[in-house]
Amino acid sequence: MARGGWISRWPVLRQLRGEDGRGTAARSARTDALRPRVEEADSVARSVCPYCAVGCGQLVYVKDGRVTQIEGDPDSPISRGRLCPKGSASKQLVTHPGRQTQVLYRRPHGTEWERLDLETAMDMIADRVVRTRRETWQQEDGGKVVRRTLGIAGLGGATLDNEENYLMKKLYTALGAIQVENQARI
């Protein structure tokens, strides 16, 4: 394939040299250099689709700290590399512009969101948990020891990891918060 200056690449000349005007002669330098972008990935993580419960395998390609492609993992005996439309849209799920990356705070009766840094937010939440727990602590109910609070409740989605659910249940239970529920019920 002709390289070098645009003159020598000029398809008309290449046609005169006998190349096909509808084939090789028409190729641009960019076309000649084309490769699948997954080849340039810095890393590939083996993951699992976050949508339904079939548990299809995913390959997550990362380049320069950005997800460049997510596609099916052919090794998975469950999905054999295939994905449904949602699974196929996973890259957009993690990169779409509508995704929030900042902590937001709405004060009581407030009409707008305010920015808040993560550490402050965490401290404020911890303060509220401790305060509410103390204020609503219930030692007994009808003479029976219950050692709990009905003042704090939690609702979890079913896209959380087992490890996450475990820490949640462990912490809530230790706090005495029993109104812990999950999408599984909904």
Added chain:
Amino acid sequence: MTERMGFFTDTSVCIGCKACEVACKEWNDVPDDGFVFRATSYDNTGSLGANTWRHVAFIEQPRRTPPREEWTGAEGGEGQDGRDGREGHDGIEGWLMSSDVCKHCTHAACLDVCPTGALFRTEFDTVVVQADVCNGCGYCVPACPYGVIDRRERDGRAFKCTMCYDRQLGGLEPACAKACPTDSIQFGPLDELRVRAEERVERLRREGRPEARLYGASPDDGVGGDGAFFLLLDEPETYGLPPDPVVTTRDLPAMWRWAGGAALSLAGAVTVSFLSTRRGPVPSPAGARRGWWR
């Protein structure tokens, strides 16, 4: 040229999930096609175009009475309660889904008419647009007998399926075929696919689906056969496909002949006009300077 690669889309196992549409867009960074509720069954992208390189068609077949034996759920009991419950309404006989795509014709009109060489035939015998070359003349758009390629508004260039040319260069199968959950979209050497398709169609017919037929598989058709062909369960036009497409450049020589004739006529007409009015008015002053051939 290496082995010719192609798509075989077996619509008899398509579940209309549209994974092909999404996987294609994710890989090729194709923009969305707008958010329009079309009320055409579950199809909201309408047709192939610059922003939709895979398109899933949904055809709801009303039952024709008497129920055709071969169709799923059409026989016996269901036909019964179908009629009972629907008070004359025939109800649903079947729901066809089909993932359409560029046909990568053997004789590709878009490629033939492209004046810049932006469209070219790859070593896989597929037809691809080079976005860095296309100048948006728009000629390929009306040239395609399938209405596949289109010019993208604002961008100004023409786009269509590349059969993931870049992926093929890396030995990967196209995104749509890889994602397809039921293997309705199969990718591979065209010859193998054609054999597989023949077997599949035979089997379906044996199982009582006489309406099963291949579309675009024959090298003898008007485009010399499609690089992406289909197994359909109804007439092509019900899927929005031309029943007997032909590459427009087949008639190009004839066109040039007629155009040549017209050109000569034009020349003749002018000559005649001048001859007929040769004996014109008094010679103009310029008349003194006679033509050099005198």
Added chain:
Amino acid sequence: MVPEAEFRSYYGQPIIKSPVWHEPHMPAYLYLGGLSGAASMMAAAARISGHDRLALTARLTAAAGATVGAGFLVAELGRPERFLNMLRVFKPTSPMSMGSWLLAAHSGLTALAATAALAPVLPASAATAVLRVPSVAAVLPVAGDAATMAAALTGPLMSTYTAVLLADTAVPVWHEAHRELPFLFAGSALASAGAAGMLTAPRAEAGPARAVAVLGAAVETVAGAVMERRLGMLGEPYQRGKAGGRMRTARALTVGGGLLAVVAGRSRVLTGLCGLALTAGALFTRFAVLEAGRASAADPRYTVVPQRRRLDAGNPASVPAPSR
């Protein structure tokens, strides 16, 4: 026209894509290309026959038509800055590629011819200095005449290749009309050029131009009529709706202009009217053809029914083995 029942489609959606070309760009280019082509032919004939005033205006018309037409063509591109890519490949299978090379040659020739003709009367300025370099000044007239003669070869093709440009598509009413379209355009081009000649040349030399106009009008009218009859059902788009209206207007103007040309005689007013009518007629024809193309592409019936008939008649389309 087949009954609805026979015809099936996907939610009535078109099967092929409508031409994306805009108005007025494309029709204007079709008109100007034709005008330029016929005009260059006229220029040559006039030059030969000694109608030098007519030759001059025809040269200028040809050059102007080619230049402005090219402008419209570039403006039509989705990426105008890439118009040079038109000369990237030489592609016999692409009328637009052929047309681009043709246009390049034709516009070059007509420009040279026009420059040569204008050189004597151009005001002296830095820009035109080169024309007064003795050596240049010496060969310019000859070169101009040579260019004119050469343009007489490119001209007729300029006027008719655009018909192939349209016909070489999947648009039913264009592709199926590939016999008559060239004559329709040729006639229309003659009429336009004749009209231009009548309007610009002095009465004394306008005779041939008038004849050209009359012949053109006749050819255009006849070709159009024949085309619509032969297309049968596919003729509908040329007769109905927006396109039909334009087609009828074009025909009226052309026929009227043609007749006027015959009787106009020495009347400046009538000649003027006639020239305008023919010009308008030629323009309307191009707009009508484009619109008819759009209409036929938008209705799947015009794509499906002929193909269906072909299949039902048992003779499906086929093509000779790969030309690659």
Added chain:
Amino acid sequence: MNSDCIVIQGSNMAECHPVGFQWVVEARARGAKVFHIDPRFTRTSALADRYLPIRAGSDIVLLGALINHVLTNELDFREYVLAYTNASTIVSERFKDTEELDGLFSGFDPETRKYDPSSWSYEGAAEEAAAGLRGEQLEGGPRHAEAAGPDQYGAGGAAAPVRPPTDPTLRHPRCVYRILRRHFARYTPELVEELCGISPEGLAELAEAITVNSGRERTTAWAYAVGWTQHTVGAQYIRTASILQLLLGNMGRPGGGILALRGHASIQGSTDIPTLFNILPGYLPMPHAYLHEGLADYLAQAGADTGFWGRKRSYMVSLLKAWWGEAATEENDFCFDHLPRLTGDHSHYTTVLRQIDGTVKGYFVVGENPAVGSSGGKTQRLGLANLDWLVVRDLTLVETATFWKDGPELATGEMRTEDIATEVFFLPAASHVEKEGTFTNTQRLLQWRHKALDPPGDCRSELSFYYHLGKRIRARLGDDEIDRPIRELTWDYPEHGEHAEPSAEAVLREINGTGPDGRALSAYTELRADGSTRCGCWIYCGVYADEVNQAARRRPGREQSWVAPEWGWAWPANRRTLYNRASADPEGRPWSERKAYVWWDADKGEWTGYDEPDFERNKPPDYVPPEGALAEEALAGTDPFIMQADGKGWLFAPAGLADGPLPAHYEPHESPLRNPLYSRQANPARRIYHSPDTPYNPPESPLFPYVLTTYRLTEHHTAGSMSRPLAYLAELQPELFCEVSPLLAAELGLVNGGWATIVTTRTAIEARVLVTERVTPLRLGGRTVHQIGLPYHWGWGSGGLVTGDVVNDLLPIVLDPNVYIQEGKAMTCDLRPGRRPTGRALLDLIREYRHD
């Protein structure tokens, strides 16, 4: 995949589990017959051999008729039924059936509207208690099906006897087999036609297919999803299928079983390791204030002592040790008293009402969106608006976080932003590629996800959030008594990365459990009751065997048998098919070569096969338990259902269910029809709420003549926060629509592509109209019943590129008494052309429809 016949009912598998559906397509290619039974002709129906339209909420009638067909024609797999089920077991004479009590079983208390199950027990047995895994494994269904156990069963007693009196001849009038025959006798083809709208021909074809494709040589599989669970009799739907599949001998065998197709990546995991009020990890019940004074008390009542559940003390003690470590000792009951106590129903909807009455002050909502995702959305939003503080963690600004800013109640004037005192924290979450951890899929398979990159900005994983929140809380504690459970909690995990992310593997290892030597355990049988072992979730014990993350195993499928045991890790003990002992005959031989799966190798003296045997590896088929044996020793070599007290598959459930030992057809809470079977219109034990904000549509109301069902589309996910912001998905289904039949459209003057308003007593919403023959008007008892379908993916926010009205706002809050799942699949509604009114006018419209 190995099935010879697949019945998909209450599931739209092709649309909701497309990639899983590939196996159905393959089975079909191999000749399996596929049925789809659904109110709508869906993309699943399109690929099925046979589609049967059914009225939403009538499935028990159809399944009951199939059972009746099997029993009356004696088509059951008798050898299997006799050996592996409790068909021959004789039931207490105190048991009375619905057929005798007109829709009630014995033991119903009209006051509390609850059952006392004691009279359902086996002959000569004392009352049953709620065993952790009772029925669950069997049903493969919602893993919390025993959820309501502790507060449902009243004072429990000893477990079911391991060897209750039986009559192998099945002649005894009170043996389960006879009870079944009597009970289902009224479920006839005529009834099916009248209630389901399925013709006798359709039923006959189905019955023929499933019986022909069951037995030694063949197996039939049933697949269901929330089309079965979201009913006031949801658990009983699955029970009915279980009974049928047991009779046909399709449980524990390849290509058989009942597949629960679950909708979320780790919905299975979130019930195994529950964020549910009534259970602890591994389905151990949460202690109940009135039932469980101490650990001994708790263990005595927490279910059977025989079968593997008999090891419950070691499971519980190991959990307590995992949580409270050194602080947990024999003396202090291993900190059993650190556990808070239940006093009743603390489930989702009850909690919401507690928000409205002000009991609940603070609320964590993580990766969930109740403001649009739960039934009666308005109630949810009223609850949120009455909180002191709310923490929402998600990828986008979900409606639950923004209700105060743009909720529908603002438009109607029922709320004003300025009046809402709720303090809202929105914390952005890390996506599935920005954290590591395990999902448990619908087949109980744990798969480890490797982290691809760090989360952007303030985004963090829930793991990180709860870990660091816990640390902050511990830092704020005093030294008084009530803080002890947190103070003594084991809460130190290795941190890594700039965000001090806790190690998910360390947490998984804790879940797996460690032995006295501190090394990871490899099987739950290694758990000890003396506190020498620690285990965060006994059923997951083994996932970290040999100190290796077994869930991260990824040996390519093509390099393994079709069971693929080396891909991920399935609980329990990496067994892929539960109770697979049943795939061999009583002598331990495969029922047939074709269906060989797990069998007894006499030479080696162990069970072997393609899968991990779900049985003690060396217990021979002829093992007979000694008297008084406990736990698994009490089960014979022919008892496959090892979690059951008697090792049998329960055709009749002597305990474990809140609404009866057998399924009976009750109409949905909101139905256009009268229940012709009993004077009991709906499930007598169903859970109903009397809240002014969510009234109910009266049954048979002319105001609400149409059956409404809700569902998902392939192109979207739940309430849409993971799909509506994505251009590539939003464009595929851009607007909320309702599916109606041409007949109904013509009646009401609805135009395809136009607008319609759907009304219930809760609210009215608008949707575009999709007129389609796929929705079948049914002829029921001489009248035509129209069904209307609504996908529920839309909401006003979540950063959605497409938005729409909230379908769940239409739904009533009425629950299944076993699992507290709302009835979301069969309601009534009215339908009118045109868009809904806005603002006050909307409230006026609803007032017209409210019957009070």
